[in-house]
Amino acid sequence: MPYVVDFVTVSTTGLESSPVAEALAGLRANEARYFRNKYDHEFTVGTAEEEADAVARVARVLKDERDIVIASPALEATRFEVDGVDWTYVFYESGLSVNLLWTIEDGGKRAVGFKLSDGMEVPEELAAFKFARQRSKLAGTIRGSYFVVKGEY
Known part of the structure; x- marks a missing residue:
């Protein structure tokens, strides 16, 4: 059953x-915390099975755009719209988070972002990407990268 992620008491x-x-x-x-502070949106996730459409959407874009198949199993996912942007997030067992940002209006931003949890190695399927580091009180050191989506999905 989907639930709201608590960023005060991390679980x-x-x-x-x-x-x-x-x-x-x-x-x-x-x-x-980002979505609460920027958009006053409650970030809700469900299991990968409950959110199978979101997991499949991210997998399709990764495969079609860059021939990437994430080796790690998906644990949780979510898809929601806020402020004219369709967001899809998948959290993988390896510690990887993949998000798909899709501006609904034509000509808007469309990108896939990767974030690596503190302590995980760069997955082989993402070895071609360069990762920038960011500090977070909640997550330690986050390493992130992205690419712009060219196709229509």
Whole structure:
């Protein structure tokens, strides 16, 4: 059952099988805080099975755009619209978070973002990307990268 991510009391609920569960929970909470502060939106996630359409959407864009297949199983996902942007997030067991930003208006921003939890190695399928570092009180050091989506989905 989908639930609202609490960024005040960070919980590993739903992420327990990850070897970096606490860091991934911090990363998820960091995203929840961002959406609460910027858009007053409650960041709600469900299991990968409950949110299968969101997981499939991200997988399709990654495969079609860059021939990327994420090796790690998806644990949780969400898809929502806020301020004219369709957002899809998938959190993977390895500690990876992938988000798809899709501005609904034609000609807007469309991109895929990758964030690596503190303590995880760069997955082989993302070795071609350069990752910038960012500090977070909730997630420690986050490494992130992205690419612009060219196709229509």
